[in-house]
Amino acid sequence: MGGQYRITGDKYPRMRRRRGRRMAVITVACAAALGLLGWGTLQLIDVFTGGDKASAAGSAEDCPPGASASPSPGVPAALPAPGTIKVNVLNATTRSGLAKKTADELKKRGFRIGEVGNASKKYDKKVKGTGILLGPTTALKTSLQVLGTQLTAAEPRTDAARKGVEVDLIIGDAFKKLTPEADASKALTKLTHPAPAPTNSRKGC
Template sequence: MGGKYRITGNKYPKMRRPRRRGRLVGLTVVSVVVLGVGGWGTLQLIDVFTGGGRKASAAGDGDCGAATKASPSPSAKPLPEPRTITVNVLNATTRGGLAKKTADELKKRGFKIGDVGNATKQYDKKVKGTGLLLGPATALDTTLPVLGTQLPGAERRTEAARKGAAVDLVIGDGFKALATQQDAGRALTKLATPEPAPTTKKGC
């Protein structure tokens, strides 16, 4: 080659294209970042319009909670009124006069009074609690609970071979007095109107 610049020697420099590897790596990184940001933005938009998976789930749980409500309890036998219940008042303690005094109080509260006296040999001096309520099998969920409002804590027992609808109130050693008329009245009201059972919406 002539002119101002000459190449000397017997080796000639090889002409190569400038390396572009660094540029390609940079473009790749930028592309990944752009795609990542775009994907994140898309997810954010989906959350905005759908309310978000967790929030939707939480809202659903709240709906289930709100759907839980009380429903009337299954229909049961109507409870008898005190005036329809005949009570035999029997004293199983060594303290005299308890049977008559208790019978008089029950009569004031509307109960019908049957026999009044000492307990039979089967129970005499053998009832350690406040009292024992005895009745036929049919009285377990009807008459005995009503009578039980007058003497809380008394044991309830049924006799399969027992005839008639009358029930016994056997006074025990732990007896002090009947429940006050106000307390017995509240207990009777609660017994007649039990709290409804809660129900949960299906699918929750």
């Protein structure tokens, strides 16, 4: 056919483009509908199952590897009881009677008393502070810590050459009296029973 009824070729591409756009819109709409349907199905499953599986998975991701659900509080290192600590009370001052008086008070508080007398020449009249707590190296974090609760201002020292388990309380010029018994008891309790470590605040940890 020819003449004015002749169909030119430039109309066919336009018709194809419109058809392609419709197909793209339909495809996107179908994908969106399927997505919403799948999401709704998951929500219904979660409602009827209580979300247990999701909670368990969340807990596993929130907790670091090896972490327990409720961490146990830190366990303090074993410390000797006052009754197992033998203390030598030695006076390094010019005031008489301090060693005997202090030894009697420590005995009332449950400590075992060893030698009571004057300090050796190494310390006699040479301790300007409240006192010195002296013992073997192994006593630094054990016996000396416990004894230190009774005279908190004393200086702990260790002697690597020293053998045995006995410790010395060497009284210095600034000494007046032992730490009040109530305060010493509180310090000893805090030392042997420290506050629990804070628990993990994250859910499930």
